[in-house]
Amino acid sequence: MSRPSEFDLIRDCFSSGYPAANDLLLGIGDDCSLIRPPADMELAxxxxxxxxxxxxxxxxxxxLIASRALRCAVSDLAAMGAVPQGFHLALTLSDNNEDFLQDFASGLRLTANTLGIPLLGGDTTYGKQLTISVAVQGWLPRGLGLRRDAARAGQDVWLTGKVGAAALVLDDIxxxxxxxxxxxxxYYHPRVHLSFGHLLLSLATSAIDISDGLIQDARHxxxxxxxxxxxDATxxxxxxxxxxxRWRECLTGGDxxxxxxxxxxxARERIEACALTAGLNHCARIGHVEEGEPDVCVRKNGELLTFEQEGYTHFNR
Ligand SMILES: Nc1ncnc2c1ncn2[C@@H]1O[C@H](COP(=O)(O)OP(=O)(O)OP(=O)(O)O)[C@@H](O)[C@H]1O
Ligand SMILES: Cc1ncc(C[n+]2csc(CCOP(=O)(O)O)c2C)c(N)n1
Ligand SMILES: [Mg+2]
Incomplete structure (x- = not known):
């Protein structure tokens, strides 16, 4: 029997079993997907x-790779407070291994259904290194997106959960x-704070999801x-x-x-109420915003901590 073509693989793995999008005019199968934007919404x-x-x-x-790739990508929508609209998947495969692809697709379907995000289209190619690019998009009420540039002096700094678990388990993985x-x-199935992120739209001023490390991302x-x-480190x-x-690695390890x-x-009481509504185990006030030259200062019992490496970087490693 001949090996399945790129087109057979795509049809088998990516054309059904994903959530439906009610604003989708045209999905997988054409040169572009077509989406009808709702009135008064912005696209993230x-x-x-x-x-x-x-x-x-x-x-x-x-x-597991599929779960991780989709969750990490959708996390950027959560950080803006957006409601997922859909995603495109660009897949570079190092060989035509049908079993791997079927397994990848089963993880992708499960995760897409869990997060409620439809697959709109993508691209599949051969390449030396398995590479997965996920382009996500979501809707935001006009002008309300949670940006990185709106923290102001006097405000609190909050964190949704514990940091460090993924970085500390990496050696075992x-x-x-x-x-x-x-x-x-x-590490493989990071929780995506979509519902809490959306609840924050009317409460938070700025937000970011922590991919590289708490301190490095706080610096953004x-x-x-x-x-x-x-x-406040403690x-x-x-x-x-x-x-x-290994405590310091929790603050800088990322993932x-x-x-x-x-x-x-x-907004303190309302944030705590929203955290309960969203089922968060932790949502802690970890510091405050001050006026001055942009910086991140971490103090442990009053002592200023310094970190040689504040987070993950792809180059200069
Ligand atoms: N190759 C690129 N071309 C254009 N813009 C880029 C490129 N790489 C990064 N950016 C932009 O730089 C900004 C900062 O990127 P950063 O990687 O901090 O964001 P992020 O996607 O939240 O991080 P992560 O990739 O760790 O999830 C983003 O707005 C991103 O769109
Ligand atoms: C096998 C393996 N080794 C190391 C790491 C750590 N790591 C890689 S990229 C990154 C930051 C986010 O990436 P990006 O900024 O590209 O989104 C982190 C923390 C890992 N996840 N897996
Ligand atoms: Mg991000």
Missing amino acids: QSIDTQVAGVHFPTDAPGN LRDPTRDDQETAP IANASGVILNL AIPTSVSPEHS DYQLLFTAPQS
Whole structure:
């Protein structure tokens, strides 16, 4: 029997079993997807690439890679408070392994249904390194998107959950990339804070999702807003306690996909109520915003901490 063509694979894996989009005029099968925008909405768009050996282990199972790739991409919509509209998938495969692709597609379908995000189209090519690019888009009420540039002095800094679990389990995952359990879930299936992000639209001023590391990503808000973020190290929920030898890695390791956001002090009670509504186990106030040269200052019992590496960087490693 001949090997399946690119077109057969695409049809088998990507044309059915995904959530339906009610604003979709034309989906998989043409040169572009066509979407009808609702009145008074803005479109949030973002793209995220994951490369084998860089973002996930080369020999990780397809369904886990798919879950991780889609969740990490959709997290950018959560960080803006957007409601998912759909995603495009660009897949570069190093061989025509049908079993891998079927497994990848089963993970993708499951995750797309869990997050409620339709697959709008994509592109499939051959390349030396397995590479997955996910372009996501979502709707935002006009002018309300949670940007990085709107933190103001006097506001609180908040964090949705614990940081560090994914970074600390990476060594174990590299030893056994097939491990799919409670401990590896923060890495393969990071929680995407879509409903909480959306609830924050009327409460938070700025937000970012933590992909590179808490401190490095906090710096993006500080720089974009022109403020100082003062963080209280002992108030930051971490997967190991501050006495643990790997505690600092929790603040810089990344792969967390928690939301870091700022909000006026007057919103404290409403934020706590929304966190309960969204079923968050943690939503902690971890610092405050001050006027001054953009910076992130982390203090532990009054002592200023410094970090040689504040987060993940692709170059200069
Ligand atoms: N190659 C590129 N071309 C155009 N814009 C880019 C490119 N790479 C990054 N950007 C833009 O730079 C900005 C900052 O990127 P950054 O990587 O911090 O965002 P992010 O997508 O939230 O991060 P992550 O990739 O870690 O999830 C984003 O607005 C992004 O669109
Ligand atoms: C196998 C393996 N080794 C290392 C890491 C750590 N890592 C890679 S990219 C990144 C930041 C987010 O990427 P981007 O900024 O490109 O979205 C982090 C924390 C990993 N996830 N898997
Ligand atoms: Mg982001």
